Amino acid sequence: MITVDKNLCPQNHKCPAIRVCPVNAISQNNYELPQIDQDKCIKCAKCIKFCPMGAIQQK
Secondary structure (H helix, E strand, C coil), X not given: CEEECCCCXXXXXXXXXXXXXXXXXXXXXXXXXXXXXXXXXXXXXHXXXXXXXXXXXXX
């Protein structure tokens, strides 16, 4: 399961990892904590590698 750690995500900008997800499994309402749609997610880990804050993690 891929999740977003709210303690590491600054939530003050549009999540840059949204654009690297090949299946559009990441969504964000304004600058709120990004959400990962586990049903869409193929666990490719591109978002994990791309997140500059290390907030997107695989558990």
